[in-house]
Each structure stands twice: as C-alpha cells, then as structure tokens.
Amino acid sequence: MINNMEIIESGQKELLQPPDVEEFRRWMRENKSPALRDKVMDEHEAVKRFIKDGDYIGVELYGTVRCPMSIIREIVRQGKKHLRLAGQGLLEIDFLVAAGLVDAMDITYVGYEVLGLSNILRRAAESGRVKLVEWSNAAMAWRFKAAAMGVPFIPVRSMLGTDTLKYSSAKVVKDPFTGIHVTLLPALILDVGIIHVHRADKYGNAQIDGISGFAFEMARASKRLIISTEELISTEEIQRYPERTIIPWFLVDAVVVAPFGSHPGEMCYCYERDQEHLLEFLKAAETEETTQQYLQKYVYGPKNHQEYLDLIGRDRLEALKRANKGR
Amino acid sequence: MAEYSPTELMICIAARLMKEARTAFIGTGIPMLAAALAKKLYNPDLIAIFEFGGIGASLEDLPRAVGEARTFYRAMVATGICDVMETAQRGLIEYGFLGGAQIDPYGNLNTTVIGPHDKPKVRLPGSGGANDVGSLCWRTIAIMKHEKKRFVEKVDFITTPGYLDGPGARERAGLPAGTGPYRVVTDLALLGYDEETKRMMLLATHPGVTVEKVLENTGFELIIPRRVAQNEPPSADELRVLRTEVDPERLYI
Numbered sequence: 246m247i248n249n250m251e252i253i254e255s256g257q258k259e260l261l262q263p264p265d266v267e268e269f270r271r272w273m274r275e276n277k278s279p280a281l282r283d284k285v286m287d288e289h290e291a292v293k294r295f296i297k298d299g300d301y302i303g304v305e306l307y308g309t310v311r312c313p314m315s316i317i318r319e320i321v322r323q324g325k326k327h328l329r330l331a332g333q334g335l336l337e338i339d340f341l342v343a344a345g346l347v348d349a350m351d352i353t354y355v356g357y358e359v360l361g362l363s364n365i366l367r368r369a370a371e372s373g374r375v376k377l378v379e380w381s382n383a384a385m386a387w388r389f390k391a392a393a394m395g396v397p398f399i400p401v402r403s404m405l406g407t408d409t410l411k412y413s414s415a416k417v418v419k420d421p422f423t424g425i426h427v428t429l430l431p432a433l434i435l436d437v438g439i440i441h442v443h444r445a446d447k448y449g450n451a452q453i454d455g456i457s458g459f460a461f462e463m464a465r466a467s468k469r470l471i472i473s474t475e476e477l478i479s480t481e482e483i484q485r486y487p488e489r490t491i492i493p494w495f496l497v498d499a500v501v502v503a504p505f506g507s508h509p510g511e512m513c514y515c516y517e518r519d520q521e522h523l524l525e526f527l528k529a530a531e532t533e534e535t536t537q538q539y540l541q542k543y544v545y546g547p548k549n550h551q552e553y554l555d556l557i558g559r560d561r562l563e564a565l566k567r568a569n570k571g572r
Numbered sequence: 573m574a575e576y577s578p579t580e581l582m583i584c585i586a587a588r589l590m591k592e593a594r595t596a597f598i599g600t601g602i603p604m605l606a607a608a609l610a611k612k613l614y615n616p617d618l619i620a621i622f623e624f625g626g627i628g629a630s631l632e633d634l635p636r637a638v639g640e641a642r643t644f645y646r647a648m649v650a651t652g653i654c655d656v657m658e659t660a661q662r663g664l665i666e667y668g669f670l671g672g673a674q675i676d677p678y679g680n681l682n683t684t685v686i687g688p689h690d691k692p693k694v695r696l697p698g699s700g701g702a703n704d705v706g707s708l709c710w711r712t713i714a715i716m717k718h719e720k721k722r723f724v725e726k727v728d729f730i731t732t733p734g735y736l737d738g739p740g741a742r743e744r745a746g747l748p749a750g751t752g753p754y755r756v757v758t759d760l761a762l763l764g765y766d767e768e769t770k771r772m773m774l775l776a777t778h779p780g781v782t783v784e785k786v787l788e789n790t791g792f793e794l795i796i797p798r799r800v801a802q803n804e805p806p807s808a809d810e811l812r813v814l815r816t817e818v819d820p821e822r823l824y825i
Contacts (some may be wrong), residue, residue, distance in 0.1 A: 383701065386653045386657065
C-alpha cells in the first residue's frame with residue numbers, strides 16, 4: 246500500500262499556463278450562457294472582442310487541414326501581442342511567430358512534414374526569441390482533455406524517460422494504486438480556442454466532417470471560443486442531427502462565416518489544399534525579408550477574408566473544389 | 573535487374589516488414605508508401621492508423637500529411653487524436669514507424685534540437701506524435717538515412733524513447749512492458765537490436781553494400797553478428813506497384 250504519491254521527476258520548464266480549475270468553474274458559470282444569442286460576426290469583430298494581448302491561445306486542427314486561417318490572418322492584422330501558444334501546427338503558428346506576436350509556446354510540432362522544417366520557427370528558436378516548452382502530440386491533446394474534464398491533471402504513459410519530459414513542465418509520480426510510474430500532465434485551459442468547422446448555426450452549434458482531431462477536447466478547454474465555419478446552417482438542421490453537434494452552442498462566443506476559411510489548407514470533402522500556394526509560402530519563409538513580403542501581400546494587404554479570397558482568385562478556389570474527390 | 577533508387581529500396585524493405593502486421597501507426601513519408609505497398613502486395617488487411625484520427629484507410633491515394641483526407645478516405649473510422657493515442661496506450665497498436673535526425677545505439681531518437689535546447693544550432697520540429705508512438709506501440713521501426721552524423725553514440729536530445737540506456741530502462745521509467753525498438757531501415761542496411769544488451773545490431777546489408785561501408789557510416793560501435801544476411805533488391809513486382817499504383821504522382825519517389 247502506497248500512502249503518498251512520490252514525485253519521481255519534474256520537468257524543468259516553466260508551466261506557461263497554470264491551470265486553475267476553481268477559477269475555470271467560476272468563469273464557466275459567469276461567462277457561458279445557455280441563452281440562444283445570435284453570435285454571427287466577422288473576423289474583425291471576433292478577434293477584437295475575444296482576443297487580448299498576452300492571451301494563451303490554441304488553434305485546431307493544423308495548418309494544411311481544417312484550420313481557421315482567416316482568423317489567424319486577422320490576429321496578425323490586429324497585431325495582438327505577447328501571445329502564448331499551444332504549438333502544434335504549420336503556417337498558422339508561423340504567421341503569428343513571423344509577425345513577432347508570440348512570446349512563448351508549449352511546442353509539440355511545428356514543421357511541414359515531408360516539405361521540411363519551419364524556417365520561421367528555426368529563426369525564432371535559434372535566436373532565443375520565443376520561449377519553448379516541449380510536449381508530445383498526445384500530451385497536448387490530453388492536456389486539453391484534462392481541462393475539458395475539469396480536473397487539474399491527467400496521468401498518461403507517454404514522455405517517460407526522455408528529454409521531452411525533462412524540458413516540459415510535466416511530472417512523473419508513482420501511482421498510488423498500482424505503483425507504476427506515470428506522467429502527470431497539467432490541464433491546459435486556453436484563454437482562447439479557435440476552431441474551423443464544416444457547418445454551424447448562428448448560436449454556435451457546430452458539426453465537423455471526417456476526423457475530429459482534438460476539436461472536442463479543445464472546445465471544452467477554452468474560456469473563450471471562436472468558431473469559424475464554411476457554411477452557416479439553420480438551427481432546424483442542427484436539431485435534425487443532434488448527435489452530430491461536436492461543439493454545443495453554450496461554449497461558443499463567436500461564429501464567423503468563412504468559406505475557404507482553411508485556405509491554403511484543405512477542408513475534407515470540400516476542397517483540396519493549395520499546394521502551389523503552400524510552396525510559395527515555404528519559399529518566402531526561407532528568409533526574414535521574403536517572409537515579411539509574403540505577410541505584406543497576403544495578410545496585411547487584404548483588409549478582410551473576402552479581399553483575401555479575391556486575391557487568391559475565384560478560378561483557383563473553384564479548381565481546388567473540383568479537385569476534391571469527395572467521399 | 574531493374575534500376576531503383578535508395579528511397580525505393582527503403583520503401584520495399586519497410587513494406588516487407590509489414591507482411592504479418594495487423595495494425596501500424598503511420599507517420600509522414602516513407603511509412604505511408606511502405607504501408608500502401610504492403611497493403612497492395614502482401615497484406616491487404618493491414619490497418620493503417622494515423623494520429624489525428626484516420627483508422628483503416630484504403631490508401632488509394634497517397635497522403636501528404638498525417639491529418640489530411642487521404643488518411644481516412646474510404647476508411648473504417650474517422651475519430652480524433654485522443655482516441656487513437658488511447659488505443660495505442662491500451663496496447664492495440666502493434667507497429668509504429670518513426671524517423672529522426674539522430675539515433676543512438678539504443679534506438680533513442682532526436683527530432684527536437686541539434687545543440688543545446690535553449691540555444692540550438694538547429695531547431696527541429698519537435699516530438700509531434702513520435703514520442704507517443706515510441707512509448708506506446710509494441711514494436712517501433714525507425715527509417716533513417718544512414719550517415720555517421722545521424723548514427724551517433726549519444727543523441728543531442730532524446731525526443732522519443734528507444735531502450736534509453738539499456739536493458740530494463742524502459743520498464744524502470746514506467747513505459748509499457750515489452751515495448752521498444754524493433755528494426756531500423758536505412759539506405760544501407762536493415763538493423764535490429766541485440767536481445768541481451770538492447771544495442772543496435774546489423775541484420776542484413778542492401779545489395780552491393782559491404783559490412784565495412786555500414787561501419788564507416790555508423791558513429792557508434794555496432795554489433796556485427798557472425799552471419800549477416802543480404803537483402804533482396806526490389807522485385808519487378810514491387811517496383812511496378814510502387815511506381816504505378818502507390819505513388820503515380822511521384823510525390824515521394
């Protein structure tokens with residue numbers, strides 16, 4: 246019988262967003278309303294109202310896949326500063342870092358898979374400009390899960406024995422029930438979560454097609470939640486398929502209608518990723534100067550999402566739609 | 573004999589390792605091609621699992637990213653990352669594929685930094701799902717380019733656990749019992765691990781590659797058994813399926 250939960254090892258990095266589950270409960274009670282309010286607004290209003298300098302934010306799913314890129318571009322335009330990020334992604338992270346808006350990141354993966362490393366992350370990390378705390382991919386998703394459960398930590402069997410743990414802020418303890426060593430992951434309660442979905446109604450009830458990534462957990466781990474959606478549907482339609490509501494209205498603060506909102510990423514069953522644009526961005530990302538030129542042209546230049554889509558061009562977007570194989 | 577590239581050879585060797593597999597956790601790149609080739613030629617029942625939720629995809633079109641639609645096109649299941657990782661944590665995923673910038677004799681992998689963590693010479697992407705795959709799947713297979721600077725005595729950063737510092741270390745750390753590195757596929761050879769010491773061991777060299785060449789390109793003391801096998805080159809069948817069915821767009825090969 247083990248009577249105390251002995252700490253075997255502690256990750257040496259700072260816990261960037263210490264969870265306060267009591268405060269989270271109070272926040273939920275005071276700020277999340279079951280009232281049926283129309284929450285439809287544009288990117289500008291959503292970002293202005295719900296994201297503040299210094300916030301800790303998380304974005305789902307990632308860069309080239311069902312990613313709320315129109316919201317990201319608006320955050321860059323409004324220049325929200327000193328952000329801290331859940332660092333799992335591609336260009337959504339890189340845009341914010343390249344714009345100098347990020348102070349620190351709980352990082353699991355920032356890169357381009359077969360297309361290579363992120364030069365923007367490299368410049369930021371190698372110069373020490375952005376503070377990095379390491380985690381595994383499951384660990385980040387499980388940290389959201391713990392927050393979604395309303396508990397301060399969750400025991401898991403990843404990260405043990407590695408430098409990933411040493412450079413995190415996780416702890417290893419002896420489990421009081423079985424005696425095995427487990428990693429305790431601190432819950433990650435986001436100031437703001439941002440999720441792009443296939444369909445939502447004006448109250449924020451949201452449906453996602455295909456894989457759900459970590460949308461379920463992140464939506465429930467967020468104090469403020471911005472949803473962007475390819476399509477706005479009626480509440481009657483939501484009510485016909487209530488089992489499909491992965492994010493319920495009472496968690497949602499803003500509903501932004503953003504067709505092609507994931508561009509240059511893909512949206513499953515709707516449109517393909519814009520490989521050509523992605524390669525253009527990666528080429529630009531090679532140097533600081535060309536990165537800033539890219540941001541100038543595609544992010545600061547267009548005043549809003551519609552202007553961005555106009556810049557990309559209707560024909561090109563339609564071609565991405567046609568290229569999609571469907572189900 | 574047909575001409576083939578080192579990448580094609582690595583894909584074929586990795587695909588042959590999946591002849592008997594039931595479930596495999598597939599990462600970006602060569603593992604995707606190997607899984608698709610294995611499915612078409614050797615093991616149509618192979619269940620490919622992708623970290624963001626795709627389980628049992630047809631792999632008709634080659635995915636370019638672990639979260640894209642091709643990872644669950646005509647799949648059995650489209651779920652989420654927690655479900656997939658918890659499936660691995662419950663012991664249901666047999667093989668896991670990994671890559672890395674560095675590997676050491678115990679199969680520990682680095683995909684985080686070259687140089688010190690807080691002032692790196694090169695910042696790499698980070699763990700992603702690799703640490704979870706290396707922690708939770710029963711057997712992991714690393715696929716790497718065989719170079720002295722990659723096969724090092726000590727990795728700069730242990731992103732993903734191999735056998736850590738030797739026999740029993742995984743279990744002492746709390747990792748699931750009976751799990752760990754199984755094979756390493758490189759452009760020169762197929763390697764495994766010595767049962768007793770848990771150190772890397774040469775199993776077979778690729779066509780035209782000598783044991784000396786493998787040693788020259790390995791930065792640590794590699795165990796050379798008395799008998800080293802020779803890998804078969806890609807067969808005409810393997811090359812045809814790989815080029816015309818698996819990757820006709822030539823995304824990778």
